[in-house]
Amino acid sequence: MKNIIYISILLLVMCMSACGPSQSELAAESYKSANIFLSKQDTTSAIETINIALKKYSDAEKMVGKLKELKGNIYTDICNQLNHSLDSCDMIIRQKMKDFVVEERPFDKKKWYVYKRQTFKRSWDRSFLEVNLNEIGNIYITSNYIGDKSLNHTAVRVYDKELSCKTPKVDLDRIENHHSDFMDSKWEKVSYKNGASDELIKFIASHPGRSLKAVFLGNRYYYILLEKYDIEAVVKSYELSLILKKREQFKKRLHNVDKRICTDC
Numbered sequence: 001m002k003n004i005i006y007i008s009i010l011l012l013v014m015c016m017s018a019c020g021p022s023q024s025e026l027a028a029e030s031y032k033s034a035n036i037f038l039s040k041q042d043t044t045s046a047i048e049t050i051n052i053a054l055k056k057y058s059d060a061e062k063m064v065g066k067l068k069e070l071k072g073n074i075y076t077d078i079c080n081q082l083n084h085s086l087d088s089c090d091m092i093i094r095q096k097m098k099d100f101v102v103e104e105r106p107f108d109k110k111k112w113y114v115y116k117r118q119t120f121k122r123s124w125d126r127s128f129l130e131v132n133l134n135e136i137g138n139i140y141i142t143s144n145y146i147g148d149k150s151l152n153h154t155a156v157r158v159y160d161k162e163l164s165c166k167t168p169k170v171d172l173d174r175i176e177n178h179h180s181d182f183m184d185s186k187w188e189k190v191s192y193k194n195g196a197s198d199e200l201i202k203f204i205a206s207h208p209g210r211s212l213k214a215v216f217l218g219n220r221y222y223y224i225l226l227e228k229y230d231i232e233a234v235v236k237s238y239e240l241s242l243i244l245k246k247r248e249q250f251k252k253r254l255h256n257v258d259k260r261i262c263t264d265c
Contacts, residue, residue: 022060023056023057023059023060023063024057024060024062024063026053026056026057026060027053027057027060027063027064027067028063030049030050030052030053030057030067031050031053031063031066031067031070033049034046034047034049034050034053034067034070035070037049038074043074043077043078046070046074047071047074050067050068050070050071050074051071053067054067054068075257075260075261078257079254079257079258082250082253082254082257083254085250086247086250086251086254089243089246089247089250090247092243093240093243093244093247096236096239096240096243097113097240099115099116099236100113100114100115100116100133100236100237100240101113101114101116101119102114108134110134110135110136111134111135112132112133112134112135113133113134113135113237113240114133115131115229115232115233115236115237117229117230117232117233118130118131118229118230118233123144125146126144126146127144127145127146127147127216127222127224128144128224128226128227128230129141129142129143129144129156129158129214129226129230129234130142130143130144130233131201131233131234131237132191133237133240133241133244135244136244136245136248137240137241137242137243137244137245137246137247137248138241139197139201139237139238139241140191140192140193140194140196140197140201141156141167141191141192141197141200141201141234142189142190142191142192143156143167143188143189143190143192143214143216144187144188144189145186145187145188145189145216145222146182146185146186146187146188147185147186147222148184148185148186149186150179150186150188150218150219151186151188151216151218151219151220151222152172152179152188152218152219153188153190153216153217153218153219153222154169154170154171154172154177154190154217154218155167155168155169155170155190155217156190156200156214156215156216156217157214157215157217158200158203158204158212158213158214158226159212159213159214159215160207160210160211160212160213163203163207163210165199165200165203165204166200166217167192167196167197167199167200168192168196170190170191170192170196176190176191176192176193177190177191178190178191188216201234201237201238202238204226204231204234204235205234205235205238205239208231208232208235211225212225212226212231213225213226214226
């Protein structure tokens with residue numbers, strides 16, 4: 001009697017297994033789901049669905065082939081889109097680079113883009129706000145002072161009437177606060193790096209039509225009127241910075257896609 005019951009249960013289990021969907025059918029459902037995600041521009045979920053199906057339904061050879069083909073097409077489309085975006089960025093960068101010269105700096109492998117009206121040859125003997133921009137879009141302001149007496153300045157404030165923006169303080173003992181003597185003049189060069197001048201850059205770029213002034217804040221105050229071409233230097237450098245950063249993002253995404261393709265292969 002027990003044997004009969006055991007055999008009956010075994011037959012029931014076998015019957016239920018036989019009646020369930022096959023691996024090919026389940027893989028086909030995953031294929032449909034992946035295409036639904038693609039129709040919604042959700043490539044991440046589509047690829048995840050395909051990868052899960054490839055592991056779970058590896059015996060469904062025909063559907064495995066279709067799933068792999070679909071994943072290959074997805075990667076190809078992503079790479080084509082990213083390369084197109086990179087080409088668009090490069091075209092814009094080439095246009096904007098007409099206002100800049102390329103410089104190399106000691107102990108730095110990256111190239112630096114200097115606005116033509118702010119090159120050393122044109123600006124070495126004046127007090128002004130200098131824009132520093134490298135090839136990956138990092139940007140910051142340097143306040144350059146030259147005069148008969150030291151200021152020992154540690155910050156700058158840019159303003160016009162009710163508008164005002166100030167940099168954080170850069171202490172005199174920091175490497176970003178450089179002082180030197182040249183002939184009978186005092187030179188001071190303070191760099192506001194690592195985001196310290198981001199707000200000032202945005203402030204100037206947002207008010208290019210205003211009569212902006214700057215005050216160097218130190219043991220005493222020193223005032224300058226921002227030249228029109230120095231304001232243009234900030235505006236155009238900031239615009240170029242944004243597109244350079246966008247290009248870097250596309251390059252990283254393309255690199256990550258290439259790594260995923262190699263891993264999947």
